[in-house]
Amino acid sequence: MYVAVMGYGTVGSGVVEVLNKNHESIVKRSTQDSLELKYILDLRDFPGDPNADKFIKDFNVILHDDDVKIVVETMGGLHPAFEFVSSLLAAGKSVVTSNKELVAAKGYELLSLAKAHNVNFLFEASVGGGIPIIRPITQCLAANEIDEIAGILNGTTNFILTMMIEKHMRFEDALRLAQDNGYAEKDPTADIAGQDACRKICILASLCFGKHVYPDAVYTEGITKIAARDVQYVQDLGGVIKLLGRAKRLENGQITAMVSPAVVMNGSQLASVRDVFNAILVRGDAIGDVVFYGKGAGKLPTASAVVADVIDCAKHVNRRKVFGWGPSAENYVADYKQQETALYIRVQVEDRNAALAAIEAQFGKVKLLSCEGAPDTELAFVTGKDTEQALLERLSAVNGSKAQSIIRVTDY
Ligand code: HSE
Numbered sequence: 001m002y003v004a005v006m007g008y009g010t011v012g013s014g015v016v017e018v019l020n021k022n023h024e025s026i027v028k029r030s031t032q033d034s035l036e037l038k039y040i041l042d043l044r045d046f047p048g049d050p051n052a053d054k055f056i057k058d059f060n061v062i063l064h065d066d067d068v069k070i071v072v073e074t075m076g077g078l079h080p081a082f083e084f085v086s087s088l089l090a091a092g093k094s095v096v097t098s099n100k101e102l103v104a105a106k107g108y109e110l111l112s113l114a115k116a117h118n119v120n121f122l123f124e125a126s127v128g129g130g131i132p133i134i135r136p137i138t139q140c141l142a143a144n145e146i147d148e149i150a151g152i153l154n155g156t157t158n159f160i161l162t163m164m165i166e167k168h169m170r171f172e173d174a175l176r177l178a179q180d181n182g183y184a185e186k187d188p189t190a191d192i193a194g195q196d197a198c199r200k201i202c203i204l205a206s207l208c209f210g211k212h213v214y215p216d217a218v219y220t221e222g223i224t225k226i227a228a229r230d231v232q233y234v235q236d237l238g239g240v241i242k243l244l245g246r247a248k249r250l251e252n253g254q255i256t257a258m259v260s261p262a263v264v265m266n267g268s269q270l271a272s273v274r275d276v277f278n279a280i281l282v283r284g285d286a287i288g289d290v291v292f293y294g295k296g297a298g299k300l301p302t303a304s305a306v307v308a309d310v311i312d313c314a315k316h317v318n319r320r321k322v323f324g325w326g327p328s329a330e331n332y333v334a335d336y337k338q339q340e341t342a343l344y345i346r347v348q349v350e351d352r353n354a355a356l357a358a359i360e361a362q363f364g365k366v367k368l369l370s371c372e373g374a375p376d377t378e379l380a381f382v383t384g385k386d387t388e389q390a391l392l393e394r395l396s397a398v399n400g401s402k403a404q405s406i407i408r409v410t411d412y
Helices: 010-021 023-030 059-063 081-090 100-116 134-140 155-166 171-180 195-209 228-237 299-315 352-363 388-396
Strands: 002-006 036-041 068-073 094-097 146-152 239-249 255-265 277-284 288-295 340-349 367-369 378-382 401-409
Touching: 002 010, 002 059, 010 023, 010 036, 010 299, 023 299, 036 059, 059 081, 068 081, 068 299, 081 094, 081 100, 094 100, 094 299, 100 195, 134 195, 146 195, 155 171, 155 228, 155 239, 155 277, 195 239, 195 255, 228 239, 228 255, 228 340, 228 367, 228 378, 228 401, 340 352, 340 388, 352 378, 352 388, 352 401, 378 401, 388 401
Parallel strands: 002 036, 002 068, 068 094, 255 401
Antiparallel strands: 146 239, 146 277, 239 255, 277 288, 340 378, 340 401, 367 378
């Protein structure tokens, strides 16, 4: 059986490396007589690469080669990945992808196409890099109604936050290091502005709750506004700031979903997730909480998940692995501001005592936080729980203060 890889970047070259390195055991586990890499599609040249005989630049060579039964898409981006993958599925080839942008935007369409042509469309690597999460949700946790899912879903931002907290590194330097390590997206804005985590929570929410969740329905906030002082105030509270993707099933059939920085208290399993590691907490009605942890980005961890999918496709030729989700529904994602939460708020004030009185008049007794070296003209506190909308309305009624930072406090 033959395999082709489209896109020889960080992940694609990792896939080729793993396919070559562990060739013998991969073939054995695939239950096929052979599993050979036939083509690598990439428009760039790679002089001196040991796989020189496999490079092609024309997609049609793969599409029209009947011997190629499994194609790996590691090109990234929506176009032409979507057109290529659609054509391949329609031509009766199984496709494995690590491309979360593609799955988040077109997952329902591509799963339907795979179903219509009795082939597989697998994307374990699209969430959590090397962490097994798609298969565990669809298989091992299949007995549960999933109530909620929350995770540190972006390795780059978790790496940056860790470097800033522990090594006092500047944001730009930490980002450059993440790029050098092959963690970041081609355009790292997708990491730091939260879109990458958004795509991943969309895939998880679609899978857990059964209807396609599109990224534009999910409120998304990145890490660029977090100040060093917020990190310190939150330390005083006994927590850390993490970029979380979250989704929750509501009783009325809607869900909530969002990506934002969040305060996670030190006792939480999510608090100790450092560096490029990701962790995904799944709350099921039978299992309770279960956390999946591992390297969420990088060449070989991600290739590990891709190649496992290739093996699975090889084991299921002409047999579909039945999983996926249905189409989206109108107003399926509820307004996040109606969710109950507590908020960490940092405000700039003119008169400290007057401001504190005004804050407590709105919020009742609040927990004041301290931070070494903070100016007298600053107050940081944590509110009690209410809907976000109600808390923000109360904040806007506090005279003589200007909000500098607002971060949701979680109770995972
Ligand atoms: N840029 C992504 C991250 C890669 O940092 O998590 C893995 O999806």
